[in-house]
Amino acid sequence: MSTLPYGSPANRGWLAAACSSLAVHAALGALLLGGLQPLIGRFAPQTAAPQIRVTLQRLDSGTLAGLALQDGMAGAETRAESDRLSPQLTHAADDISDLADPAGDGASGMPASAAQPVQQDPGLLIAAPAPAAEAASPLLPTETGPLVPETLAPVASGGAAVSTATVNAGLTTLRPLAALPGANSGTPEKPAAAKTPPPPRAQDLAVKDLIARIRANGGPDCLLALPRRDGQDSAGLEMLAARDAAFGQFTRSVLSEDDSALRQTRTLLDPRQCPAAEYIRRNRDYPATRLGLRLDSGRVASGGRLTGALRGTAGKYVALLLVDNNGVVQDLQRFLTQTGNVTRFDVPVTLAGPVRDTAQMLIAIGSTRPLQQIRSRDGRLAQDVFTGLTGDLTGTAALAVTAFDIR
Secondary structure, eight states: OOOSSSOOHHHHHHHHHHHHHHHHHHHHHHHHHHHHHHHHHHHSOOOOOOOOOOOOSOOOGGGOSSOOEETTEETOOOOOSSOOOOHHHHHHHHHHHHHHOHHHHHHHTOOGGGOOOOOOOGGGOOOOOOOOOOOOOSSSOOOOSOOOGGGBOOOOTTSOOOOOBOOOTTOOOOOOSSOOOOTTSOSOOOOOOOOOOOOOOHHHHHHHHHHHHHHHOOOSTTEEEEEEEETTTEEEEEEEESSHHHHHHHHHHHOOGGGTTOEEEEEEOOGGGHHHHHHHHTSTTTTSOSSEEEESOSEEOTTSEEEEEEESOTTSEEEEEEEOTTSBEEEOGGGEEEETTEEEEEEEOOOOSSOOSOOEEEEEEEESSOOHHHHTTTTSBHHHHSSSOOGGGGTTSEEEEEEEEEO
16 A cells, blocks of 8 residues: 555546436436426416415404404405496486586586476386366267467557467466476586474373273273363363263273363263273274264254264264164264265254263264165164174274263
């Protein structure tokens, strides 16, 4: 073995060959990796980056998925930039903008005063009742030809002769319900605010409170308690019963010391009139009534006439029944005269027999159906008339009741 610092020439050649081979392989490997990288990336599976929303809002465990943060609230719905108008509102807005655009009117070449009225929605028009057409006379023929000279207005002197037909005074001009402003009036005016209903009066509140108390405690059988208006500011109470003791029993259970100023009227009925009183009590509106009944006088002389009026009868079949103090029911249909929402009555009355302390009952019934059930029982006792009824006569018909005396 040589101890000199330099090796033999053979050993130095092998070392150089090994180093050059290693360098060549390294360069070849780097070249191959660089060329295959695009191909490797093309066939590699693509994985989307997870979307993470961070919120300070404390969420419930059941609502952790599918939430977004809008206006600081987690889970709020994403709002559109602007709400779109419905097609009907869009067309209405276009019509208003066309009418309010001065440039559009100028382009059309028509002055603002000649603008046609806006066509209203047929569902919003309220037509006034048409005047009754005059019946054509069978003796006079209807004129259908052109105007004759006698029907022309006289010609004004000192000017061009112009024939002018006379204006028919019977014609009326329909005006639109709400006309939009003209083209030169700027922005459309805001519609007037709806009128606020006036607050209830003290009288109305007192009547309402009295109705509530009567419904909570109807009182003894065969007793009617009917709230009434007493003058302009006060409330009253009209009571009808078949026993004197029933009045005191009812007032002790329903009225209080605060009702000391309440004016009461107490009318005694005959027990045979009780089926009619119980029919009134079974109505769903009791002690209120949907028909108004007013007598011109609550005391009528025998041989005189009972007169008064019913209100709220428009569109209803109306029956006016007299229940006398013998319990007999009489239909007063032939004495009624209806005009619009008011039905007046004028009934001749005569007392048969001695004067008694009991009063006569007057009951009005209004229904949207014919009242044949009631009319077919005319002249029978109350216990037979007001039992076995069907339809709205069982408790939903509009009623009114009062009492009067015959002396």
